[in-house]
Amino acid sequence: MESSIPKNIIVIGAGIVGISTALWLQRDGHSVTLIDKEGPAAGASFGNAGVLASGSLVPVTVPGLLGKAPKMLFNPNQPLFLKWTYLPKLIPFLFKYLKHANANSVERISKGLSQLLHDAPDQHLALANGTGAEEYIDLADYMFGYINEEAFMSDHFGWDVRKRGGVSFVKMNAKDLGEYDVNLKGRFGFGVQCKNHGRIKDPGAYILSLSKQFVANGGTISIKDVSNFEIEDGHCKSIITSEGKFVADTYVLTTGAWSGAWADALGVTVPLESERGYHIEFVNPSITLRSPLMVVAGKFVVNSMNGRLRCAGVIEFGGLNNPPAKAPIKLLKKQMAELFPDLTYDRIDEWMGHRPATADSLPVIGVSPNAYNIFMGYGHHHVGLSGGPKTGRWLAKLAVGAPLNVDLSAYAADRQI
Numbered sequence: 001m002e003s004s005i006p007k008n009i010i011v012i013g014a015g016i017v018g019i020s021t022a023l024w025l026q027r028d029g030h031s032v033t034l035i036d037k038e039g040p041a042a043g044a045s046f047g048n049a050g051v052l053a054s055g056s057l058v059p060v061t062v063p064g065l066l067g068k069a070p071k072m073l074f075n076p077n078q079p080l081f082l083k084w085t086y087l088p089k090l091i092p093f094l095f096k097y098l099k100h101a102n103a104n105s106v107e108r109i110s111k112g113l114s115q116l117l118h119d120a121p122d123q124h125l126a127l128a129n130g131t132g133a134e135e136y137i138d139l140a141d142y143m144f145g146y147i148n149e150e151a152f153m154s155d156h157f158g159w160d161v162r163k164r165g166g167v168s169f170v171k172m173n174a175k176d177l178g179e180y181d182v183n184l185k186g187r188f189g190f191g192v193q194c195k196n197h198g199r200i201k202d203p204g205a206y207i208l209s210l211s212k213q214f215v216a217n218g219g220t221i222s223i224k225d226v227s228n229f230e231i232e233d234g235h236c237k238s239i240i241t242s243e244g245k246f247v248a249d250t251y252v253l254t255t256g257a258w259s260g261a262w263a264d265a266l267g268v269t270v271p272l273e274s275e276r277g278y279h280i281e282f283v284n285p286s287i288t289l290r291s292p293l294m295v296v297a298g299k300f301v302v303n304s305m306n307g308r309l310r311c312a313g314v315i316e317f318g319g320l321n322n323p324p325a326k327a328p329i330k331l332l333k334k335q336m337a338e339l340f341p342d343l344t345y346d347r348i349d350e351w352m353g354h355r356p357a358t359a360d361s362l363p364v365i366g367v368s369p370n371a372y373n374i375f376m377g378y379g380h381h382h383v384g385l386s387g388g389p390k391t392g393r394w395l396a397k398l399a400v401g402a403p404l405n406v407d408l409s410a411y412a413a414d415r416q417i
């Protein structure tokens with residue numbers, strides 16, 4: 001990437017999307033300040049399941065969801081939760097979100113996801129190259145465990161979508177699974193091995209390592225809460241923060257689930273919500289999995305990380321400000337005890353975070369319709385760790401007006417959904 005005139009650029013939000021954008025801009029010779037209200041990896045990028053999910057082309061909103069969701073909400077053994085007091089605020093979003101639970105929308109969404117995700121492991125390798133953070137990247141398969149073959153067959157809709165999207169996978173019976181990884185022996189009746197995936201062995205430490213390199217190369221990381229943009233005649237003059245105004249040539253907004261606060265000011269038509277997710281982590285576990293594992297019946301992921309076994313999942317609608325709930329953690333613990341009754345460990349750590357969920361399951365990536373010098377990259381749902389580096393690479397080109405031979409219209413901020 002080359003651009004002739006170095007610019008002063010402020011990137012707001014130091015999750016995986018923000019740090020990726022900042023590093024690619026820095027490599028292009030620009031002066032970059034990365035602002036975060038808490039510091040690097042304070043949001044969803046810290047606690048996710050760590051899967052580089054290059055084949056995750058199926059959104060949550062699949063045909064049949066409308067019939068299933070209400071029953072799931074009343075069953076504490078299902079991974080869908082709602083803070084009922086939040087429902088009135090949620091209804092307008094839900095209306096638009098559930099509109100996409102049909103085959104045509106899924107096909108369109110999967111194309112947008114494929115463009116973003118298909119080369120996720122390579123994008124991470126390119127991002128981390130020479131930073132020291134390479135040590136956290138592990139090229140691995142992504143395994144799916146089913147109770148039996150019948151359960152796999154009843155999930156054919158998603159596998160047909162993946163197949164059309166070019167995802168390469170191999171079906172396995174119980175014996176194959178046990179030979180693939182002794183830790184899977186006897187746990188599932190059927191499975192699927194997805195190739196060309198990967199994992200980050202500690203997402204929080206990975207981002208901190210990338211951030212350290214960004215600072216070592218002259219970048220600035222600043223802890224401030226951004227509250228507004230000062231826009232005049234289609235130009236952003238400054239941003240307002242907890243410590244006053246800051247001025248740059250160009251601004252990039254990568255604030256994940258918190259980005260909705262500025263939608264109206266920035267001309268964004270895509271509704272955004274937090275899909276709260278949880279993890280429990282078994283410290284010093286007796287089991288190390290060869291590859292990340294999706295436990296399909298419970299819709300949660302189990303992944304081995306440095307010295308820990310992380311189990312992540314659950315969708316809870318409850319907004320950005322409500323405290324974590326107990327029921328999702330209880331469910332994850334119960335499911336793990338059932339799946340790995342032989343697991344031993346020193347202690348369990350717990351976490352809740354906010355997936356940035358747009359109403360049509362595709363992120364917002366591109367320029368603000370209201371200010372030519374504000375660019376945005378947020379709304380990556382369940383796949384932001386995977387798609388963050390590529391989003392950052394695209395944003396780094398857009399922000400300096402460099403040519404980008406990619407059709408980003410699926411991610412436009414003012415798309416009609």
Ligand SMILES: Cc1cc2nc3c(=O)[nH]c(=O)nc-3n(C[C@H](O)[C@H](O)[C@H](O)COP(=O)(O)OP(=O)(O)OC[C@H]3O[C@@H](n4cnc5c(N)ncnc54)[C@H](O)[C@@H]3O)c2cc1C
Nearest residue numbers: 013015037043044045048049051226256277383384385386
């Ligand atoms: C349980 C769970 C499991 C997941 N598993 C996976 C997975 O296996 N693979 C995958 O690809 N994805 C996964 N995801 C999704 C992924 O974690 C997110 O999509 C991704 O981390 C979003 O990154 P981000 O940089 O957009 O946002 P974040 O990481 O949330 O970063 C946003 C940053 O903006 C900052 N910020 C917010 N407001 C302001 C403000 N006003 N001023 C300054 N700073 C501000 C925050 O402090 C935060 O640091 C999972 C998510 C969850 C919750």
